[in-house]
Amino acid sequence: MRLELQIPDDLVEDLKRYKPRTMSLPMFCAYLVELGVDRDVTLAERPTGSVASNSSNISNTISSSSLNISSSDNNNTVVKLTKKSGKTGKSRKRPEYSEDFNALWKLYQSAPDRVSSQTKPKAFDEWKAIVALEGPETLLEAARRAIEEQKRRKTAGEFVGSLPDLFRWLRDGKYEVYLEEHKAQVSGRTWSADMGCWIEND
DSSP states (O other): OEEEEEEEHHHHHHHHHHSOTTSOHHHHHHHHHHHHHHSOOOTTSOOSSOTTTTHHHHHHHTTTEEEEEEEOTTSEEEEEEEEOOSOOSSOOOOOOOOHHHHHHHHHHHTOSSBOSOOOHHHHHHHHHHHHHHHOHHHHHHHHHHHHHHHHHHHHTTOOOOOBOOHHHHHHTTGGGGGGSOOOOOOOEEEEETTTTEEEEEO
């Protein structure tokens, strides 16, 4: 939205006299225009409460507008009010997630203990980089093993650490631990025929 107002110079002097020191002239003009939409306001009357004390609220209210003041030849001042669009920078599109990634996401979200703040777009970007090296099934298997490990520990009454955000789990390579083959540790002692003695297993 673009609004141009032509204000006579004597009115500009009144504006300068009544405007709070904490506000610029364009911001004060935009504030008066905004008030004028709701009710009749003249420069002689002040809105309820001190405008100077409300200047931070006024700044927030009209921060989405930009106002330019310039002088013209016919003793009028032109005020241009331009409404900024709500979008800043590039427009953000929702990414289209692959079926393989959605399967991993759904599985990871089913973990009994994970952090609540999960960033799906970042995780998808990280997944795209890793899946080329590891393959989607490998990452799914790592997630399955991580969740099974959590369930096993929880059932055994052991401490269960929360799984991090999927993005960090992939970025930091935490999935790699679950891809390694580990032998189950047996507690107690076993006989070593080579050494001819019992060996304690911790």
